[in-house]
Amino acid sequence: MKLLTVFALLCAVMALSTAADEGGSDGGTELKEKVNVEKRTLRYWLKWVHWTKYGNRFYRYFPYRWTWAQAQRFCQSKHANLASVRNLGEYRAIQRVIYRATHRYVPTWLGGSDAQQERYWFWIDGTPFRFTYWCRGEPNNHWRREHCLHMNWTGYKCMNDISCHNRYPFVCVRKRI
Structure with a gap:
């Protein structure tokens, strides 16, 4: 179950990251900030996955x-x-x-x-x-x-x-x- 959740979060971060890279000047900054928050959340969660x-x-x-x-x-x-x-x-x-x-x-x-x-x-x-x-x-x-x-x-x-x-x-x- 944990592995499936990690995979889903990873896919979401990759999708947001790709969208942020493609999102020009209008709204791209806001999307990039959201991606950075998601990445930090994922890194924090991953370090606890085996504990x-x-x-x-x-x-x-x-x-x-x-x-x-x-x-x-x-x-x-x-x-x-x-x-x-x-x-x-x-x-x-x-x-x-x-x-x-x-x-x-x-x-x-x-x-x-x-x-x-x-x-x-x-x-x-x-x-x-x-x-x-x-x-x-x-x-x-x-x-x-x-x-x-x-x-x-x-x-x-x-x-x-x-x-x-x-x-x-x-x-x-x-x-x-």
Whole structure:
């Protein structure tokens, strides 16, 4: 449905653009201004087309298998951060974003870390770290090297601490500006 809407908007902008180019001096300026407004609206809409809204935030799954730091840097390039989770509803919404993209519950980076201080977990975007859905026995900091958080671990699809150097796909979150 989104693709059809984008196509329709693109066709409308092209038609208006062609008409503006052909419309001589009488009324051509007004038409060109309208085309520019339509183009800006289309560009704004296109940058949100793959993001999923939940509450006042937008989420997007990226299939690239990167380290936690690489994933966070990529999210920042999109004016976002690795996703934080505030409650179970939001956790499930992020799972749906992943499932729609992969048709599975793939282990995926989130923005949680205790790399600065052991057992002091925080979200990279500054959200208070109040909600957890840890797997049984987690976080366990196995081998004293597990400082990053991923979700959909094991059949329980819960949170797990794991080495930040592992490579997983990730979910970014951002607010609309």
